[in-house]
Amino acid sequence: MEFWIADVPIPGRTAVAAERAELAGWDGLVLPDTQCVAGDPFVELALAARQTTRLHLATCVTNPITRHPSVAASTAATVQLESGGRMHLGMGRGDSSLAHIGVPAASVTALGAYVDTVRTYLAGDEVAVAGAPASKIRWLPRPGMPTVPVEIAATGPRVIQMAATAADGVWFAAGADPGRLAGLVELVQRTREAAGRTRTPFAIAATVAVACLPDPSAARDLIRGTTASFARFSAMHGEVTADAPTEHREALATLGRDYDMNQHGWTAAPHTTALSDQFIDRFSVAGSTTTVIARLADILATGIQRLIVLPRSLDSDSDLAERSVAALSAEVLPALRELAL
Numbered sequence: 384m385e386f387w388i389a390d391v392p393i394p395g396r397t398a399v400a401a402e403r404a405e406l407a408g409w410d411g412l413v414l415p416d417t418q419c420v421a422g423d424p425f426v427e428l429a430l431a432a433r434q435t436t437r438l439h440l441a442t443c444v445t446n447p448i449t450r451h452p453s454v455a456a457s458t459a460a461t462v463q464l465e466s467g468g469r470m471h472l473g474m475g476r477g478d479s480s481l482a483h484i485g486v487p488a489a490s491v492t493a494l495g496a497y498v499d500t501v502r503t504y505l506a507g508d509e510v511a512v513a514g515a516p517a518s519k520i521r522w523l524p525r526p527g528m529p530t531v532p533v534e535i536a537a538t539g540p541r542v543i544q545m546a547a548t549a550a551d552g553v554w555f556a557a558g559a560d561p562g563r564l565a566g567l568v569e570l571v572q573r574t575r576e577a578a579g580r581t582r583t584p585f586a587i588a589a590t591v592a593v594a595c596l597p598d599p600s601a602a603r604d605l606i607r608g609t610t611a612s613f614a615r616f617s618a619m620h621g622e623v624t625a626d627a628p629t630e631h632r633e634a635l636a637t638l639g640r641d642y643d644m645n646q647h648g649w650t651a652a653p654h655t656t657a658l659s660d661q662f663i664d665r666f667s668v669a670g671s672t673t674t675v676i677a678r679l680a681d682i683l684a685t686g687i688q689r690l691i692v693l694p695r696s697l698d699s700d701s702d703l704a705e706r707s708v709a710a711l712s713a714e715v716l717p718a719l720r721e722l723a724l
Contacts, residue, residue, distance in 0.1 A: 384723035387411030401431030407712035411439030432466035446477030447497035456504035552586030588689035602669035608696030
């Protein structure tokens with residue numbers, strides 16, 4: 384069982400945050416690739432690699448549009464070498480990075496083709512390019528260095544099934560309801576069995592917003608903006624894909640329709656006002672140490688092999704966020720490791 388934590392790539396801060404995460408006992412650090420909201424994740428991951436020795440490093444996530452597959456592969460391989468083999472290339476269809484430049488998310492088919500091309504480049508093999516000679520990353524491979532795993536963030540069944548056979552892992556962006564997550568784990572397992580892929584390594588992760596504070600209301604507010612961002616994935620293409628109560632489906636539909644990308648990830652955004660406490664508790668985990676441990680234990684029991692914690696919204700109070708992360712590191716993380724034994 385692995386426990387990773389997310390942060391935002393901010394120049395001058397990420398390397399220190401990575402060092403603190405490693406010292407606190409986290410297994411991995413993930414950074415989003417959203418050029419209009421934050422700094423470059425690959426640059427910051429390379430700097431983080433120099434400040435750490437065992438921490439896994441990943442994009443969460445890049446996309447097929449803003450980076451040519453040869454660029455994504457070469458950059459990821461660079462961080463892989465700089466980190467001694469700790470890089471993971473997380474990718475998805477694209478969200479804020481594309482919305483801010485007026486480009487729609489990639490189709491499932493396009494994402495699958497992109498993953499295949501990137502993995503070919505990472506393996507050091509040639510890629511056929513239309514109208515040009517075949518290309519490859521000629522400075523690869525270095526003997527003994529493992530290939531960068533390519534893992535896909537997914538919410539709906541089509542992307543999850545594609546990831547189950549085309550990638551090295553899947554990261555569910557589907558909330559915190561154990562029943563829903565258990566069903567998605569089963570979908571991955573069935574898909575891989577049908578494709579004869581059960582003998583190859585594959586990581587199954589859940590990306591969940593988590594806040595640990597004595598006051599449940601303060602905890603919910605700490606991750607309200609992030610909860611909205613991730614819950615929206617269940618309704619962002621005009622159809623609610625989550626199996627949720629009627630009132631939550633209505634809130635999801637409202638998020639999908641009214642989400643303001645200019646306040647992406649903000650608790651203070653108008654689109655978060657429709658989120659009830661019950662909604663936040665379904666899509667995220669917030670509350671006291673005891674509550675958080677119990678909720679996350681139920682999630683881990685679904686068959687998830689890696690938990691990726693999103694600890695705050697972009698406009699959260701820094702002091703409260705630090706208190707929450709401190710509690711997660713000192714109290715929740717050790718308890719979960721004990722349960723995972």
